[in-house]
Amino acid sequence: MTVDTQSRADRVASVAFLVGEIPCAPFIAALINGVAARRTVIVVGSERSGKRLDVFGANVSVERCPQSRLGRVRYAAGCLLRLVGRGSLELEPLWRFIMKNGRRRAFSRLLYALPILLHRPEIVHVQWAKALHRTMELRELYSFAIVLSLRGTHISSSPLGDAELLREYQQDFPGVHAFHAVCHAIEADAVALGALPDRIRVIYSGIDEAVLALPLMQLRTELRPLRILSVGRIHWRKGYHRALDAIGQLVRTYQVEYRIIAGSPDDELLLQLHDLGILESVHFEPAMSQTEVMEQMRTKADVLLVPSMGEGIANVAIEAMALGLPVVATHCGGMPELIDHGRTGLLCDPWDVHSMVDALKSFADMPLDRREEMRTNARDEIAATRRLDGLVSAMQVLYDEAMVRSQREKL
Amino acid sequence: MMRQWCVARGKSSNVNAEKPFIGLVLALAPRYSETFLTAKVQGLRDNGYEVAVFVGSGEGGPGIYRALGIAKSTPVRSVVMSGFAWTMLLLRRPGRVWRFIRSERALGRGPVEIAQRMAAYYHVLMHARSGWLHFGFTALAVGAESLASAIGSRMGVSLRGYDIAMYPLKHPGSLADLWSKVDKVHTISDDLTLTARRHGMPASIPVVKITPAVDLEFFQRRTPHVAKEGALRIVTVSRLHWKKGIEYVLMALKELSVAKPNIAWTYKIVGDGAELERLAFAAAEMGLSDRVSFSGKQKQEAVRELYEQADCCVQYSVQEGFCNAVLEAQAMELPCIVSDAEGLPENVGEDGVVVPRRQPEMLANALAAVAVLPVDVRKEKTLAARKRLEAKFNVERQREAFAEFFKINRGVR
Incomplete structure (x- = not known):
């Protein structure tokens, strides 16, 4: 029995990545491309309008569900025709699946099921936990192994405000074959939600060799103004409201230029900007491609501020450290696993403005050689522990484990 | 059509x-x-x-x-x-x-x-x-x-x-x-x-x-306030919206726990809204979950009952044109701590405590002061507030x- 399951896993099972939206986040795209070197890979998601171009390699099949209603109908019809053409359409179980939550949800469930049925991957890797429940239900159509990535909001805060989601997690987590945790902190959250500890592997995000090979820019001697940069969508978890409170205090004694690459501020941040009188010092800038962001980090900033209230591990902090930009981050989620306070960056309390102000002040007052030492330590740390190839190979092992568990279940 | x-x-x-x-x-x-x-x-x-x-x-x-x-x-x-x-x-x-x-x-x-x-x-x-x-x-x-x-x-x-x-x-x-x-x-x-x-x-x-x-007939105490030794029962009646500044209140409570560990405070938040996840997360991350409760939206009768059992009301908004909940709390003879956002200082008048907004440590001090307010001073202030309402805010x-x-x-x- 063991030999048989082992041999099946050796055949290198195909993986479908459920990414939510396409184009997906760059760190997920990098993982997908890495995995595709060894396996058949399918990416499934909804089309999203946006500037970022697709970043998937030629050997990745992409199933992109259109945004428009007409486009969706055409897409569904196309998928159905392909299934009929192959003679692999089993109407009765599909009908049961799509009608499970009533007629109103039927079409969206059909769209969910079709790309998976078309490709029949042996492993489905769910990137965002909120999509897990529906994916588990898909197993009524055919059996596949389920891998779930444990990432930020979906695990550590969403269930706190949504009792139904919490119930679904508690029901579904024990049935997941393997978990990919982005840090140890989120591993603990998942266990509390019912994930089996021996099925979780902490696999840190990795950075491309090319980024580590970029030459370091020269640090500025005089930090006047102190050029602070933050990157990431506008969301309360990103803690920009805390950062603005900190800037409000910092501008009393320091010359500060704070740029946030995130898009326009929401009402809360807009009011805060006016309330604190820091319109001159803070600039919200439109979202950029990863390459553009990296360029900004290398040339237009003295420090990256990650003011998050909660995080797995902020990928932007890994990138900054790899590029030689010093990081000041909040002590939340997996951030302390990335940053050794004082050696590879600075940490502060996300629930205490003074702590953030003090961290920024101590950075601003840091002599050049200390800053140089800190960023060198940070880059060395990333080079040693956060390489993309390491992430990919660890993920391949995780898939094999998931396959073995799934096969055992069948037997 | x-x-x-x-x-x-x-x-x-x-x-x-x-x-x-x-x-x-x-x-x-x-x-x-x-x-x-x-x-x-x-x-x-x-x-x-x-x-x-x-x-x-x-x-x-x-x-x-x-x-x-x-x-x-x-x-x-x-x-x-x-x-x-x-x-x-x-x-x-x-x-x-x-x-x-x-x-x-x-x-x-x-x-x-x-x-x-x-x-x-x-x-x-x-x-x-x-x-x-x-x-x-x-x-x-x-x-x-x-x-x-x-x-x-x-x-x-x-x-x-x-x-x-x-x-x-x-x-x-x-x-x-x-x-x-x-x-x-x-x-x-x-x-x-x-x-x-x-x-x-x-x-x-x-x-x-x-x-x-304010409906002063409805919001009227039926029993006199009874303080519990060493306890401070705080209440906020408000939508869970960022403008209500509840996250700052939670930060102040964390501060209060550190500065005055002998004050056994509890905090009830009555209301629902989009920020439940954010606030529940904040409470959990700061280790306050066992002392903070979210009661959801309640009927007026339940709110009145809650005011009967509370020691003080907090409304620490960052933006607030006018807050009925504070007036209702004052009508129930509760000391009210508010922020200085727009209409709030006018709402509570001389008999409320006004704290600059976005300053959790100052709010913590104000809460600590209310916790040790002598009974007679408390009574005098809250009755004066009720009288003011009767004169100025009747239907x-x-x-x-x-x-x-x-x-x-x-x-x-």
Whole structure:
């Protein structure tokens, strides 16, 4: 029995990545491309309008569900025709699946099921936990192994405000074959939600060799103004409201230029900007491609501020450290696993403005050689522990484990 | 669609031409549960006014006229609806159409925009009589500046907290046309008047402050307050919205736990809203979950019961035009700690504690001070607050003030 399951896993099972939206986040795209070197890979998601171009390699099949209603109908019809053409359409179980939550949800469930049925991957890797429940239900159509990535909001805060989601997690987590945790902190959250500890592997995000090979820019001697940069969508978890409170205090004694690459501020941040009188010092800038962001980090900033209230591990902090930009981050989620306070960056309390102000002040007052030492330590740390190839190979092992568990279940 | 028009047209025949007319423009139709608003409308009717309510959407009812909802329709429906609106207006209200177009041209608006607005405000142009046209908040009046003059009415607008504080920040300069047309402004606090002035409201426009009222008969203690040794039972009744500053309260409580570990505080938050996840997360991350509870939205009776059992009320908003919950807490003889956001200091008066906003450590100090307030001082302060409410925030006074607000209109047009 063991030999048989082992041999099946050796055949290198195909993986479908459920990414939510396409184009997906760059760190997920990098993982997908890495995995595709060894396996058949399918990416499934909804089309999203946006500037970022697709970043998937030629050997990745992409199933992109259109945004428009007409486009969706055409897409569904196309998928159905392909299934009929192959003679692999089993109407009765599909009908049961799509009608499970009533007629109103039927079409969206059909769209969910079709790309998976078309490709029949042996492993489905769910990137965002909120999509897990529906994916588990898909197993009524055919059996596949389920891998779930444990990432930020979906695990550590969403269930706190949504009792139904919490119930679904508690029901579904024990049935997941393997978990990919982005840090140890989120591993603990998942266990509390019912994930089996021996099925979780902490696999840190990795950075491309090319980024580590970029030459370091020269640090500025005089930090006047102190050029602070933050990157990431506008969301309360990103803690920009805390950062603005900190800037409000910092501008009393320091010359500060704070740029946030995130898009326009929401009402809360807009009011805060006016309330604190820091319109001159803070600039919200439109979202950029990863390459553009990296360029900004290398040339237009003295420090990256990650003011998050909660995080797995902020990928932007890994990138900054790899590029030689010093990081000041909040002590939340997996951030302390990335940053050794004082050696590879600075940490502060996300629930205490003074702590953030003090961290920024101590950075601003840091002599050049200390800053140089800190960023060198940070880059060395990333080079040693956060390489993309390491992430990919660890993920391949995780898939094999998931396959073995799934096969055992069948037997 | 047709049914809606017919209903609206049917109602217009009931208009009593003898009474002075007030048209209230609101975003949503008031539900029967919104006693505050329905009482206000009834108060005006009792004072001899004919009141019609013009709404963007919501339930219909006697004296309520709904917009056609063109913006939310499919393209085909909106073309048909607009065609209908233009035809009916041209046939039945040609004078108003002429004055509307003339006023809009004077404001520099193009023909397409004018045509769209005419259809969007069909319900007002068709059914309002001349008299007063009063907008529930400023953002509603933006784009509708020509309506009152087209109808031959005076134009009034109410300053509400969020609206006047946020709208001009998001749309700089958007209120200029409004200020050029409005005849009278109603505000709920002096601070909002200052905010409006900062956003260009000229001093020449008369402003009348009429605060919301509190049901003082309902919010009345049935049992005297009994302090629990070493305990501080804090309560906030509010929507879970970022502007309510509840995250800062949680930060203050964390501070209080460190600075004064002997104070056994508990914190109840009554209300629901989009920020539950954020606040529950904050409480959990700061290790306060076992002392903070989210009770969801509660009925008034339950809120009153909660006030009976509490030691103090906190409303630490970062933006607040006027807060009824604080007044209700004061009516229940609770010490109130509020932020200095807009209307809050005026709400609580001399007998409340005002803490600068976004300063959790200062809030923690204020909470610590309330925890050790001597019984007699507490009693003196809270009774004084209740007396002030009885004098200034009663329903009758508010009714009279509104009747007075629109009085200038009598016999003028």
